[in-house]
Amino acid sequence: MKKRKKKALLFLVIILLSIIYFLTKKENLTLDHISLKNWKETPASTFRKDQMRFKRVRDAYDAKEIYIKKLLTSKGFNSFDYDLFLRAFKKEEILEVWIKERSNNYQLLTTYNFCKNSGQLGPKRMEGDRQIPEGVYRISHFNPKSNFLLSLKVNYPNDSDKILSDPTNPGSDIYVHGGCQTTGCIPLTNDKIQELYLLTIEAKKENRNIPIYIFPTKKFEEIMNENSEHFSFWKNLKTVFDDFEENKRLLFIDIESDGKYKIRVRD
Numbered sequence: 001m002k003k004r005k006k007k008a009l010l011f012l013v014i015i016l017l018s019i020i021y022f023l024t025k026k027e028n029l030t031l032d033h034i035s036l037k038n039w040k041e042t043p044a045s046t047f048r049k050d051q052m053r054f055k056r057v058r059d060a061y062d063a064k065e066i067y068i069k070k071l072l073t074s075k076g077f078n079s080f081d082y083d084l085f086l087r088a089f090k091k092e093e094i095l096e097v098w099i100k101e102r103s104n105n106y107q108l109l110t111t112y113n114f115c116k117n118s119g120q121l122g123p124k125r126m127e128g129d130r131q132i133p134e135g136v137y138r139i140s141h142f143n144p145k146s147n148f149l150l151s152l153k154v155n156y157p158n159d160s161d162k163i164l165s166d167p168t169n170p171g172s173d174i175y176v177h178g179g180c181q182t183t184g185c186i187p188l189t190n191d192k193i194q195e196l197y198l199l200t201i202e203a204k205k206e207n208r209n210i211p212i213y214i215f216p217t218k219k220f221e222e223i224m225n226e227n228s229e230h231f232s233f234w235k236n237l238k239t240v241f242d243d244f245e246e247n248k249r250l251l252f253i254d255i256e257s258d259g260k261y262k263i264r265v266r267d
Contacts, residue, residue, distance in 0.1 A: 031070040039069055040079040045205030054144035057201070060194035068198050075099065075109055084203035084210050085250060086139075086176075088186060090132055091217035093117050095176065095186060097199060098248075105248040112196065115180035115187045121216040121223060122230045124156065124174070126166035130183050132214065133174055134233075135160055136240060136253050136261055139200060139210040149178030149190045150197040154212055163259035164233070176212070211250060215241055236260045 044052075051057045072082070077099065085098040085106055093114040098106040117132070124131035133156045141153035156174040157165055165171070176186045178193035188196065200210055216230075217223060220238045225231060240253065240261055252264040 031067065031074060034070040034073050036066075036069055036073060038078050039073065042079050042081060045202075047204050048201050051142065051144060051201050056150055057144045057197070060150065060198050064194045064198050068195060071110060072099075075107060077101070080202035080205075082203060083208060084199060086210065086212040087244070088132075088176075088212065088214045089216070089218050090117065090121060090134070090214070091219075095188065095196075097196065106244075106250075107248070109199075110195075112188050112192045115189045116182050118182040118184050123164070123233060124161070124171055124184060125164065127169045127171040129171070132182075132184055132186060133157075133161065134214050134216055134237060137212045137214065139176075139204075139212060142197070142201070142204070143175070143177075146175070146177055148175070148181070148187065148193070150193045151175040151177035151185075152197065152200060154214075159255040160259045160261060163255070163257075213240065213244075239263065 052061070072078070072080075082099050082101060083106075085100075087096045087098060088094070089096075095112045095114070097109045097111070099109040100106045119129065119131035122131065123135065124133040133154065135156075135158060137154045137156060137158055139152045140155035143151040143153065152175060154174040154176065156172065157170045161170055171184070174185055176188065176193070176196065178190040179187050180189060181187060203210055215237065216234065220234060220241065223230075224234060224238075228234070240263065243263055244250065254262045254264055256262050
């Protein structure tokens, strides 16, 4: 009887491993079978030409350009002509990459996991608090000579942070970067930062901004405790989250005199 149980268990393990292998292999082959025959090459932007002066950027294109083209093709895009939006969630430890053509709504392109997290839920308010910021930001600088391979700077402190954070020392130098270390940044590993860096370079042409919104969590209802010191801030930030969830588009956001975000109503 014991031998039968052992054989049955071994058989189940083999089946399970086979299923995992099949699913993994199928996932890996998905992009391998995508044809790029309809891909439209576009002239390199001035920004891309400038970035390509750096070996790390050239290495990223050598390693990831074909993969990124196939990823875009799998979502219905056949060129590097797109708008990009990044959305990060601290509790879930993910960074989402959203993409759209000029006149369309955003669709999810891919998701990257944080390699490591830092701080607690709640906004960054001063230098050295180890907090990843929360709020409405944009990518303000591309660093092809980063200590963490490649990095994308977040424009913290923004106008809201300058009102709500420490007036003399709110902190700075917040990046999405390679590697797996952080004291307030978002590390994605060297492999994944190459992909994201390439995607953002192509989106940056013609001086287009790349917004990055950082939220505490996708499930605001789980943290909306009136006794929390962040309740008012999170309640305000939730309006930004809810608008994109419902409409999959970005509207201009004003910063009011008290530091709150206010979505500008369409004219």
